[in-house]
Amino acid sequence: MNRIVIQKDVAEQIRQADGQIELVDDQGHRVGVVRRPPTQQEIQFAKSRVGSQSPKFTMAELIAKIEAL
Incomplete structure (x- = not known):
């Protein structure tokens, strides 16, 4: 596995996020x-x-219920 070190402020944004985060x-x-x-x-x-x-x-x-909407 590769390891990428990120800046502290970016790490904190990830920790505070609710759900998944897209990196661009x-x-x-x-x-x-x-x-x-x-x-x-x-x-x-x-x-x-x-x-x-x-x-x-x-x-x-669940899929059937959603498709019925």
Whole structure:
């Protein structure tokens, strides 16, 4: 794996981002996408949903619902 060291301010922007981040060069061309690791709060929320009694859908059911809109 290659390692690229980024400036502190860029690293902080990535840490503070909500969701994925698109990295672009100075011409606006996509270089890649960064997905930050989940926070402890996000992990706890996800764990709290395990075993939930809320309705569950398969991926096919979700796609069908979206296509029906």
